[in-house]
Amino acid sequence: MGETFSYYPGCTSHSTAIEYIEASKAVIEALGIELKELPDWCCCGAASAHNLSSSLALGLSAFNVGEAHKEGKDLVIPCAGCYGNLAQADYVMRYDEAERQRLEKQMGFKFDTEVKMLSLVDLLAREELRPAIKNLVKKPLKGLKVVCYYGCAIVRPAAITGVDNSENPLRIDTMMADLGAEVIDWSCKVDCCGGDLGLTDAEKTTELVNKIVDYAVAAEADCLVTSCALCEANVDIRQQRLPILYFTELMAEAFQIGDRQRWWKKHFNDPSGLF
Amino acid sequence: MKKKLGVFICWCGSNIASSVDVDKAVAEAEKLDGVVHAENYMYMCSDPGQQLVKDTIAEKGLEGVVVACCSPRMHENTFRKAAGSVGLNSYLLEIANIREQCSWVHQNNKPLATAKAVSIIEGTLDKVKENLPLETITIDITKRNCVVGGGIAGIMAALDLANAGYDVAIIEKEPAIGGHMSQIGQTFPYFHNVPELLQKKIDEVNAHPRIKVYLNSEVEVLDGYVGNFNVTIRTKPAFVDPDKCSACGKCLEVCPVSVADEFNRGLSQRGAIFRYNQTEGARIPVLEQRDCLHFVDVEEAEMDAGAGVRCRACVEACPENAIDLGAIRTLSEEFVGAIVMATGYDLYSPAKMPEYGAGKIPDVIDALAFERLLDPKGPTGGQVLRPSDGKVPKNVVFIQCVGSRDPERHKAYCSRACCMYTAKQARLYRQQVAEGTAYISYMDIRSDSRDFEEFVQAGMEEENLVYIRGRVAKVIQENGFLKVFTSDTLTSRQLEIEADLVVLAMAMEPKAGTRELAKKMNVTIDGDAFLSETHIKLYPVESSTKGVYLAGCGQSPKDITDTVSQALATAGKIQLMFSNETLIADPLIAEVKNDICSGCGICIDICPYGARLMNDFTRISDVNQAVCQGCGACIAACPNKACELINSTSRQFIRMIGDFAGKAEAV
Numbered sequence: 001m002g003e004t005f006s007y008y009p010g011c012t013s014h015s016t017a018i019e020y021i022e023a024s025k026a027v028i029e030a031l032g033i034e035l036k037e038l039p040d041w042c043c044c045g046a047a048s049a050h051n052l053s054s055s056l057a058l059g060l061s062a063f064n065v066g067e068a069h070k071e072g073k074d075l076v077i078p079c080a081g082c083y084g085n086l087a088q089a090d091y092v093m094r095y096d097e098a099e100r101q102r103l104e105k106q107m108g109f110k111f112d113t114e115v116k117m118l119s120l121v122d123l124l125a126r127e128e129l130r131p132a133i134k135n136l137v138k139k140p141l142k143g144l145k146v147v148c149y150y151g152c153a154i155v156r157p158a159a160i161t162g163v164d165n166s167e168n169p170l171r172i173d174t175m176m177a178d179l180g181a182e183v184i185d186w187s188c189k190v191d192c193c194g195g196d197l198g199l200t201d202a203e204k205t206t207e208l209v210n211k212i213v214d215y216a217v218a219a220e221a222d223c224l225v226t227s228c229a230l231c232e233a234n235v236d237i238r239q240q241r242l243p244i245l246y247f248t249e250l251m252a253e254a255f256q257i258g259d260r261q262r263w264w265k266k267h268f269n270d271p272s273g274l275f
Numbered sequence: 276m277k278k279k280l281g282v283f284i285c286w287c288g289s290n291i292a293s294s295v296d297v298d299k300a301v302a303e304a305e306k307l308d309g310v311v312h313a314e315n316y317m318y319m320c321s322d323p324g325q326q327l328v329k330d331t332i333a334e335k336g337l338e339g340v341v342v343a344c345c346s347p348r349m350h351e352n353t354f355r356k357a358a359g360s361v362g363l364n365s366y367l368l369e370i371a372n373i374r375e376q377c378s379w380v381h382q383n384n385k386p387l388a389t390a391k392a393v394s395i396i397e398g399t400l401d402k403v404k405e406n407l408p409l410e411t412i413t414i415d416i417t418k419r420n421c422v423v424g425g426g427i428a429g430i431m432a433a434l435d436l437a438n439a440g441y442d443v444a445i446i447e448k449e450p451a452i453g454g455h456m457s458q459i460g461q462t463f464p465y466f467h468n469v470p471e472l473l474q475k476k477i478d479e480v481n482a483h484p485r486i487k488v489y490l491n492s493e494v495e496v497l498d499g500y501v502g503n504f505n506v507t508i509r510t511k512p513a514f515v516d517p518d519k520c521s522a523c524g525k526c527l528e529v530c531p532v533s534v535a536d537e538f539n540r541g542l543s544q545r546g547a548i549f550r551y552n553q554t555e556g557a558r559i560p561v562l563e564q565r566d567c568l569h570f571v572d573v574e575e576a577e578m579d580a581g582a583g584v585r586c587r588a589c590v591e592a593c594p595e596n597a598i599d600l601g602a603i604r605t606l607s608e609e610f611v612g613a614i615v616m617a618t619g620y621d622l623y624s625p626a627k628m629p630e631y632g633a634g635k636i637p638d639v640i641d642a643l644a645f646e647r648l649l650d651p652k653g654p655t656g657g658q659v660l661r662p663s664d665g666k667v668p669k670n671v672v673f674i675q676c677v678g679s680r681d682p683e684r685h686k687a688y689c690s691r692a693c694c695m696y697t698a699k700q701a702r703l704y705r706q707q708v709a710e711g712t713a714y715i716s717y718m719d720i721r722s723d724s725r726d727f728e729e730f731v732q733a734g735m736e737e738e739n740l741v742y743i744r745g746r747v748a749k750v751i752q753e754n755g756f757l758k759v760f761t762s763d764t765l766t767s768r769q770l771e772i773e774a775d776l777v778v779l780a781m782a783m784e785p786k787a788g789t790r791e792l793a794k795k796m797n798v799t800i801d802g803d804a805f806l807s808e809t810h811i812k813l814y815p816v817e818s819s820t821k822g823v824y825l826a827g828c829g830q831s832p833k834d835i836t837d838t839v840s841q842a843l844a845t846a847g848k849i850q851l852m853f854s855n856e857t858l859i860a861d862p863l864i865a866e867v868k869n870d871i872c873s874g875c876g877i878c879i880d881i882c883p884y885g886a887r888l889m890n891d892f893t894r895i896s897d898v899n900q901a902v903c904q905g906c907g908a909c910i911a912a913c914p915n916k917a918c919e920l921i922n923s924t925s926r927q928f929i930r931m932i933g934d935f936a937g938k939a940e941a942v
Contacts (some may be wrong), residue, residue, distance in 0.1 A: 159683050166684065167749070168629035187751040218753075 004124065005231060006068045006075045007035035010044060010082035017079070017224045017229035017246075017262035024078055024120055025249040026258035031132055033123075035076060044082040047196045058099075060105070065117065066109035074116045076123050080228035083119040084153035084160075090117045091160045119154045119161075120248065121227050122199045124179025125171035127226035133178055138256040146250070147186045147221040148172040149212070151231040155190055166190070172225060172247050181255040186219040188212045193234040209238045216242055222274055225250060243271035278338040278404055279313040282396060283328055285319035285344035287374055292317075294378040296389040300343070300636050303393045307400060313333055320350050325357045333361045339403040343371040343396050357493055364408030366862070366922055371399035398931035405930075406922045413857040413865075414901040416502040417612040420849060421446065423494060423792070426454020427835055428827025428842040429617035430476050437485035441853060444609045445480070445488045450551040450561040453477055455621055457554055458538065460649040460657070462835060463699040464730035469749060470554070470652070477556055481526035491561070493788075495540065495606060498856060500885075500902040502612045502858050503821030512602035514562040515548070519597035522558040524550075526589035526598065534566050536654075540644035542662055543654035548589045548598075553652035562589070562598070569600050600722050613822050613849045616798060616806055617842065618789055619831035623678040623686065623782040630749040631677070637663040638757055639750055639777045642693070645700050659704055661776045668775030671704055672714045672759045673697045674747050678782035680718060686782045686803065692834040693780035694721045698731045698740070700778065705738035714772055715742045716761055723837065750777050783832040796824055797885075816845040824848060863921055864903035865910060869895055871917035878909035878918060 013021040014127050043049075050057035064268060065086055068075035077083040081213055093100040093111050100111050124133075150169045158166035167190060173183045191212055194205030213236060216224050221245040226232050236244040244267065252258040264272040280306040286292035297315040304313040305378070312335050316324050319342060332340065340363065342354045347370040355365035356627070373392040381388035421435050422429045425447030433443040445452065459469045480486050491511040498505040515526075530546030538552045544670040549568035551557040564570050568586035590598045625633030625641050633639045638661045651657035661668045675697050678685040694717070701713040720742070722728040736739040745762040753760075759772040785804045793800045799807045799819040804827045809817040816824050826842040827833070865886075879887045886902035887909055889895075910918045910925075919925065 157683060165629065187749060 001027060002034075004034040004036060004073060005118070006071045006073045007037045008041050008044075008064060008068070008075055008077045008082060008086065010077065011046075012079050012081075012229040016233055019249065019266040020229055020232070020246040021027075021078060023246060023252045023258055023260075023263060025123070027248045027251045028138055030255055030257055031124075031129065036071070036073070038064070038071065038075070040067055044079075046081060046085075050085075057085070057116065058089055058092060059103070061085040062093065062103045063107050065089050065093065066103070066107040066111075067236040068117075069109045069112050069115050072112060072115065074118050075119050076120065078120045080119065080151060080153035081230060083117065086116045087160050119227065121154055121171055124248070124251075125175055127195075130174075130178055132274045133175070134250070137179055139254060141176070141250060141254050142180050144181045144250075145184055145220060145222045146176050146181045146225050147184050147216045147219055147223075148176060148189060149193075149216075149224050149226045149231060149235070150189050151193055151226065151228045152190065152195070154227060172227060175247060176225060176250065179250060181250070184219045184221055186215055187251060188215045188219070193228075193231045195230060195234070198230070198234045198237075205234055206238045207237050211261035213239045213242050223271060240269060243267060243269040243274060245271055277309050279311045279336060280307075280309040280339045280341070280400055280403065281328075281331055281337040282307075282310055282314075282400070283319055283331075283340070283342045283344075284315040284373075284392075285342065286315060286317045286322070286398070287345060287378075288317065291344070291374050291378040291392075292383045294385055294388045295392045296385060299389050300392050300396070304396055307397055309339075309400065309404065310555045312337065320353055325353065328354065329357050332358060332363050336362065338367065339406065340368040341371050341396055341399045341403055342368065343373045343392065343399075345374040346370075346372050346376075346483060360561045361485065366409040367403060367406050367707065369399050369403050369406065371396045394935055394937075398934035401930045401934055402922075402927045403929050405924070409862040409921065412860040412862050414500075414502050414860055415857055416853060416855065417504075417610050418442075419609070419611045420444070420613050420615065420618045421504070421506050421609050421611040422616075422617055423796075424454070424614040424617035424619050424786075424827070424829070425449075425452030425480075425488065426617060426619045426827060427456045427476070427839075428619065428829075428838045429454070429475070429615065430480055431441035431839050431842040432615045432617060432826050432846045433486055434476065434479055434483070436849060437483050439846070439850050441485065441850075441854075443486045444506075444508075444611065445486060446492050446494060446506075448492050448493055449489060450490055451557040452480060452490070453552075453554060453556070455643065456578065456835060457552055458540075458650075458732070459646045460641050460651070460653075461699065462701065465697045466699075466703075468648075474555060476586055477554065477923075480524040489607065492607075494792060494795060497614075500899065501820075502852075502901070503824065504611050504614055506609045506611060506614070508607045508609060510605045510607065512564070512604050514598055514600060514602050515560055515565075515625055516597045516599065519558045519595045520559045520593075521595050521597075522560075523594065524560075525592045525594065526560055529587060529588040529592040531586065531768045532566050532568060539647045539654050540641065541542045542640075542644055542647050559766070560815075562600075567600075613824060613852060614795065614796070615824050615826055615842075615845055616792075616818065616829055618792060618806070619786045620783040620832065621786050623784050625779055626783060627685065628677060630778065631674070631747070631777070632750050632752065632757075633779060633941070636750065636752045636777075637661075638668075638752075638775065639779065640779045642696060642700065642778055649700070649703055649925060659707055659776075666775070667711075669708070669710065670712050670714070670772070670774045671701070671778060672716065672747075672750075672757075672772055672777045673701050673778045674759075675715065675717045675780045676746070676782075677779040679796075686784065688782075688803065688832070689721065690780075690783040690832040691721070692783070692832060694716040694719075695727055695730070695834060697778075697780050698722075698734045701740045702734045702738045705734075705740065712741060713738070714743060714759075714774070716743050716745060716747050716748065716759075718744070724834075745770075750774075783828055785829055789829060796820065796823055815847055816841060822852075837889055858901075860866065860901055861905065862900075863923070864900060864905045865898045865907070865918050866921055867896060867898060868917050869893070871915050872896055872913075873915055873917070875914065877912050877914065881908050881912040883908060 045057045045060040154164045154170050155166045177183050194208045198205045225247050232244050284297050301313045301315050317325050351370050358368040359365040367748045377392050387889050418798045419442040422433045422445045435442045437724045492508050495509040496507040526548050532547040533544045535541040536543045536545040548560050548562040647653040648659050679690045743763050745764045747761040749760050757774040762769050790804045797820045806813050806825050824845040827838045828846040872895045884902050886899045890897045
């Protein structure tokens with residue numbers, strides 16, 4: 001393809017979601033797409049900044065968006081939380097002239113309307129990539145029953161994320177079907193995994209996670225597929241019934257690339273038996 | 276010969292006088308060429324002020340007047356009438372706007388504001404010098420009407436107009452009149468029996484000697500202008516001859532086709548030949564070409580020509596020989612003076628709410644489908660039975676605001692009727708199923724009309740309706756039940772309700788095709804494709820095109836009460852227009868210098884009102900005086916400068932600009 005994108009790793013890529021990043025990079029490389037890490041990225045503010053100060057939250061994200069505008073290329077953000085924050089800052093600057101001018105001055109960059117914020121799903125679920133993805137499949141995921149779980153940050157609010165249908169998104173479903181998996185329609189695609197409550201209210205989080213897993217099991221899924229590191233962590237840690245996988249891990253499995261055995265070990269519910 | 280001119284400068288209290296030195300302005304005006312009289316007064320528009328203008332015109336024999344005051348939109352008419360009453364041709368009086376365009380915007384610089392006021396007066400005087408005395412234009416009126424849409428809005432407007440003595444043509448797209456109201460069983464807030472109410476009105480329409488109903492018909496083309504429209508009507512082929520048909524129903528039995536019945540919102544099946552509904556007016560079956568096997572694989576163009584060779588089951592079964600599959604569509608014309616757009620609404624498609632499972636889960640239905648369940652002549656004989664297995668539902672969840680009040684994903688507006696019809700449906704359900712529970716998910720309850728609040732309260736207290744404030748997240752199907760996930764935002768609890776039936780109060784949207792029709796009728800629409808009125812407060816039933824009026828849900832969502840009120844208002848407005856023998860139009864319009872016009876036709880394409888037409892005989896572009904609005908587009912476009920706006924000629928304007936620019940230089 002020969003495309004080049006800027007890349008914002010975020011903190012999970014160095015910690016809880018190493019397998020996600022490794023798998024994603026392997027898939028992206030296989031598709032001939034080049035990612036160039038932003039030279040001077042910083043924390044997106046995560047879930048903490050906006051609880052302390054809205055201007056801090058906007059400022060941190062706007063700084064990172066600004067770094068991407070300096071590079072002049074669309075920015076790929078694998079972490080759903082980082083994506084949500086940066087997309088929010090992008091939205092504010094795109095539609096609020098005064099804020100944009102203030103932030104441009106403060107961060108020292110010029111906002112370029114052509115530069116877009118992309119989640120990893122935005123990058124890989126593009127219609128034009130479908131033939132290339134199908135071509136790369138060496139071992140179709142035949143017989144693997146998956147439910148796709150989108151969580152919140154990459155789909156909502158719809159005005160900011162611009163997804164197909166924020167109550168019934170289909171893009172990961174389509175990708176999984178292209179890999180040969182049996183995609184099951186189910187009821188909890190965009191339900192809450194508990195998010196940061198995982199740190200402060202374990203009981204509530206377990207309740208929410210159990211509901212999601214109940215429905216996935218009732219739908220007779222072999223595994224749950226996600227694109228968010230926090231969803232993966234919450235749902236994987238708090239139950240022993242269902243393996244949780246990142247969508248790029250399944251792509252890598254179908255492509256038969258990358259150090260997959262190493263990734264499987266990073267999961268609490270071992271998925272190696274599925275393949 | 277020089278005209279004797281007068282200048283009247285208004286203080287507008289302190290609005291003008293505080294930033295324009297009105298005494299100095301009078302002194303300056305007196306010096307201007309042709310001025311024989313200048314004075315100022317505190318409120319020129321008051322009765323004594325107007326009297327002053329009138330007396331001076333008469334005393335001094337003024338031949339041109341400039342009133343320097345507020346915008347001409349405020350009082351041009353006032354002063355022109357005053358001038359006319361003492362024998363000065365109204366068009367020889369002009370307004371110099373020294374309030375909005377001078378005193379209000381220059382409040383801190385009195386000398387400059389005064390100088391500007393004087394130059395505005397001077398420019399306007401120069402215009403008046405060349406103004407011609409004009410007479411208003413009169414237009415004949417065809418005192419007949421066309422009503423587009425035969426729902427309750429169209430029916431009520433048509434009946435009033437017909438009873439007032441004017442002919443009416445109703446154009447109805449469907450095979451019967453009655454509209455959505457014929458799908459409804461009872462009304463709020465008094466549980467009136469709709470079929471009875473409506474049938475009476477339908478009978479009146481059908482029996483009325485002044486009303487002609489075009490069924491299965493749509494507007495093909497609209498020509499003409501206020502008072503003189505020419506409507507071309509396209510009518511679908513009449514495959515069943517109503518004069519021969521005995522309504523025996525044999526054709527219905529033999530038709531091999533089975534498709535979802537639209538009138539019953541998919542709760543029953545129908546053939547390609549079918550009765551549109553159970554009303555008296557729909558006893559004669561209609562044949563839907565789209566569904567009929569006789570016409571399979573036939574292109575639309577060929578359909579018009581009556582092609583097709585296959586299934587003829589209904590033709591062979593008909594004992595009266597009333598079915599002619601070779602029938603073709605017909606075009607008719609109606610010449611009318613006024614048009615009522617009563618085009619109505621559709622419910623927003625439940626398919627756009629995948630999280631509620633509509634379209635996939637048979638027991639999730641929309642509100643009109645629920646009305647069909649309540650209708651004694653409906654698919655279940657009036658029994659509330661759930662579509663999947665025909666059982667009586669014990670728990671019904673009604674969800675309000677589905678697709679409404681959701682600016683991010685669906686419609687931003689409130690659909691207005693849903694709070695009340697949901698309360699009505701839930702009450703009727705509870706009256707029928709004593710052991711059942713009706714839950715209503717709501718955002719707010721909008722019960723803001725006579726006896727509406729009492730009606731909702733009675734539902735809560737007497738029929739024990741369970742109102743839960745919150746928005747439903749999703750509806751899923753589980754073990755033969757529906758599970759409704761919602762929250763009660765008054766107690767901050769998450770709820771999961773097991774239900775047998777879910778009823779969605781879908782948003783109302785303009786009837787499909789409104790956008791295209793509005794274009795044909797030259798009527799503006801809003802962002803949601805609702806027909807726009809001229810002014811929401813003062814001209815609520817007038818569309819952007821003169822002579823085209825609005826009634827019912829095509830303009831905005833409303834209930835039957837409001838729809839009928841609006842329809843009657845529309846009928847009243849048209850009667851007012853018809854109470855005159857002719858229409859009067861402003862003569863300040865374009866005119867063509869015949870010796871300069873080369874007939875290039877650029878003005879014809881540029882005219883937004885369709886007022887310019889090529890005269891086939893003279894090969895010169897004419898102005899239709901009744902249609903021209905005096906906008907000036909053709910004047911700017913004419914390469915030969917053959918068009919001029921009467922009393923706003925290029926010469927007049929160039930002089931005015933000279934006056935303004937000259938003064939500006941001096942300052």
